[in-house]
Amino acid sequence: MLATALVSGLGLGSIYGLIALGFTLTFAVSGTVNFAQGSSVMLGAVICHALAVGMHWPMIAAAPAALAACAIWGLVVERVAVRPFVTRGTNSWLMATVALGIVLDNLVMVLFGKEPRALPSVLADEPWVIGKVGIFPLQILIPAVGLGLAFLVHLGMHRTGLGLKLRAAVDHPDAARLMSIDVTLLIAVTYAAAALLAGIGGILIAPLYNVAYDMGTLFGIKAFAVAILGGLTNPWGVVMAGLAYGLVEACATTWLGSSSTQIVTFTAVIAALALAPSGLFGGRTKVRV
């Protein structure tokens, strides 16, 4: 039972972590998040399905095209639902991002339909069997991609010129502007990257689940819980929190039964936050007076 719980928990936990990484990126740079992150998950999966199944594109072409669309969607979210409100000094971007996500979900519902569809993958057809435990190759790929992307985000933030500018924008936005760093553009780029990460999550999970206009809602909610749990500003912390969340969820179902899953998981989230209000891996913000 432990092996089954580990396989299930790590796979789903990686997806939560991947989506939550998007929250981390935008929050770190701009202090805002895209509450429509779940819609970006859906958008990646739906466009990939439309191209790969509907138009018979090879997956190697359909997936990058879908991810490009997600990145553009991220730019739209930042331009339409975040920037106008931030520049006016209000927090209405909270509601605006939620509303824009609902608009996208319903638009996709009209265009794609309400019926869930399958996105077949050779990586989710024949399981590898070890003892009593079976695993699709895709279930191994998902955590690898999740951890790999967290590593890339970390590297990008600390080892590249863009990362240096991002950190400058985070630490001293006004000073960064004086140094001719286009902070507005950087924020837009992080929104595109966040939507792209969510799109990767959507494309990876679709063959194990299905593709539907409302598939992102639950992932978005759980990913936000994971982002808070991980400390919001710490990419590694968020990915670790995603894995922990997935494992708790799977272990609760395995040992206590399915009716206890949500009770145990969200109680654990509350308990963890009560013990570590800044998240399990979040540092305390120093306020200088």
Added chain:
Amino acid sequence: MPTNLTRRQALALPAGIALGSLVGRPATAAEPVKIGLVAALSGPSAKSGEGITRGLTIAIDEINARGGVLGGRMLELVRRDDESNPAKGQTAARELIDKEGAAILFGGIDSPVSLAIVPLVNAAHVPFMGVWAAATNITRNSANPNYVFRVSAVDVLVDRALVKHAMATFGAKTPGLILVNNGWGESNFAGLTAAAAAAGIKLAGAEKFDDKDVDMTPQLQRLRDAGADSLILVGNAAPGAQVVKSLQRSAWTVPVVSHWGISGGRFPELAGSWAGKVHFVQTYSFFGSQNDVGKRVLAALMAKYPDIKGPGDVTPPVGVANAYDAMQLTALALAKAGSTDGDKLREGFLAIDAYQGLIKNYTKPFTDENHDALNENDYVMVRYNGDQIEPITG
């Protein structure tokens, strides 16, 4: 020349017009009798709504071609989408009763939706005909008088048939239950537990899943470790497919016997290559030798719907067949009632003596004690072959 009205006349005029339109306006022969349908016409169970619509449409076409009902009034189908949502189903039912003046409401695949509508129709004295949702307490709802009838399976009877099939076909001695976490799942948990006890076997356990669950391997692993030698599945197409995919993922080749909810959507597409392993229940199959009604209905379906080229394309057959027979029984009830009045129509259903139908020849299909026209002798076990539903032979 302008007409000068006093204030009292001005107030009285529209009221008079409104009253005149409502009072003393007997139904003319040309006025259609509206047949309401509240079903899932979109979403994961959209195929069920389409099947029911087709069955009703073929029956209505036949009845109208015979001259309609009640001295020449045509039947008109008015559909509303409940999106598998009980609250939306209630709203749609109210609209069909209050605004459209439907003489009877037909229900769809979702037991929670039908259960939400039942108190409403009993209070409004408007008959309700279930043609798919199988929860036992839809018809056995303790209302007196009870306006709810059904031409469909009944969970308590289906559960006996599922246990019997699992034992006879797969030699099941300790089946495990994997059930959707809602009222329908609860209804079947009670029914399957009783059916297993009556058959003298023990259940390995019972696990639940939610419609949006992604991975059900933990639930399945619990059943596997508890010694389940077969699974009995209760759920609709999309979550049912997730159960099968989770089974495939864990490489557990256990026999699966399912209630019929999986046939209401794109189960073969969503479940993938293991879809055909699942045996499930239906009330009718268009395969094999057909009675005269079966031949006529299949021909009408093929003539009306270009995508139907043979019996395998009538999917889901249960929706089509149940709706067809239920509509024909409703026409007989209307004839007995002589009116669309809800109380009289209810009596009309109870007064039907016999009807040679598609699923079977009905004799006194409804009585004061029994509002279910079908029983366990009317069920057939089937499975998917590609997109087609075929009876299990041998």
